[in-house]
Amino acid sequence: MNLDLIKDILVATVPLLIIFPSLFAFTTWLERKALARIQNRIGPNKVGIPCTRISLFGLGQPAADGIKMIFKEDIVPRGADRLFHLLAPILALIPAMLVLCFLPLDFSFFAFWDEGIAEDIKAVQSFALDGAVIFFFAITGLNTLAIFMAGWASRNKYSLLGGMRAIAQMVSYEIPLVLSAVIVVMYVGSLNAEKIVLAQDTLWFVFTPWGLAAFVIFFIAALAETNRSPFDLPEAESEIIAGYFTEYSGFKFALFFLGEYIAMFAISGLAVVLFLGGSLGPGVTVELVDGAKELESAFAGLPIIWLLAKIFALIAVMIWLRGTLPRLRVDQLMAFAWKFLLPLSILNILVAGFAYFIPQENIGPKVAVWTVSLGILYAAAKGLNSLNRADVKPREYKYAE
């Protein structure tokens, strides 16, 4: 084994392993604070810098939570499958961390003290797989297995119910998720995440009619894939007592939590790459270098700041939705995926094909394409809605007037 290889592996992975877990800590604080405001509470506001009276809006809370989690007793039910009970939280974290590699994150500016290391990071990360997007979907799918494993290994009926709900939900919502990403892949003609970002130098895909529809479908499906409210049926506290992690405590529980939030970052990152222009923004432009497009930024690190800012904008929407929407019922969840999102995303592929072949230099055709595409999609959504509506009869009261 040569040392260079180990160094390359370290420089490529260590930034991911440091940055995303610390962002996770910040996000838990953000979520608790935001939910508290929505529910007219104050939220965490006591823990700040230890041994002082400085509270810093409760920013020390994640650290306190982490310490508490580590020292908590790890309880394994007597009937549980001990091996799988241990493996499940680990398996939940690995795919979530792994898919971060497929996002175009350029961390080379972190090694500002050593040009050599910066070059190494660039070299390792420029090994951007041609099939980054398809790999992303392949590996996020593994998350389902971890949840099932947890539910099954706990030997608890609520856990098993949660695990089965999770499989059904994630398998169903993966289809609209992939189909709405396919549109962008077709339009750009590449599965490479970096090329998809570079193709959006003049117009982010969310500002096209098909892109807007695909983004909305993608975001809804992403919420379901990451088990976020209103699709948090697998862990519904009020029905099945936190579902698949009913029997988890201490650090294993923390690992599940970490995996879930990292998955949120990853899927929001993919949404940003596909529809919101990735790391493009003021100060970051696309230049032609030797006939090939390349990112040019005002200063190193600006692209990653834009990318993370956009990811956090999406996370903020997720938190907002969690504070706003009630949980779906299981039958509503399934019907929504198969009878509404799936036909709509297939239709959207056709609409995107139609928009692709119409020249849109002038304002006239542009407006026409917008109105026709959105009109078709709106009509289809309305039609599906009325088709899916069950015949609701006026409620008959048996025992009360």
Add this chain to the structure above:
Amino acid sequence: MTQEITFWVLAIIAVLGALVAVRRRNLIHGVFALMIFFAALAGLFLLLLAEFIAAVQILVYIGAVGILLLFAIMLTERVTGDDGRRVTARGWFWGLVAAVSVFIFLLLPAIQEADLPESAQSIQPSVKALGHKLMNPYVVTLEVLALLLAASLIGAVAAAQGVREKKEGTNDA
């Protein structure tokens, strides 16, 4: 050197996974061992620079086939995975004959006749090349496959609908 180490590690994981999948009496353990085998196979494809096939291996075999297996087990009464019954394998002799003959008559000729390139770098299998191949010479095959899958999907829906109607009928009667 590193490639060889990676190959051997993945190969050992694959063989062990396959063995555990066959030998474990606990069904769920068996399915997860099978998934480890699939994952190791995907790693081997990645080692051969066949990244698209590796991704499809994970997507189809672990993501779809594995989860389908779990679903099927969940629908049986052996949800807990424990199966105390001893299953004695009787057909081991014919099984061995089948395995050896597949190796001798199918795999060995294929390996010998294959025109292997000198190194993995010289093949350059990319998603783009694969896409062009699928869209140009093999487009009819692809369409026929798609038709077959669509037919089976519609068939499954039709079968599911029929069962439900029958059940409702019996309930009424």
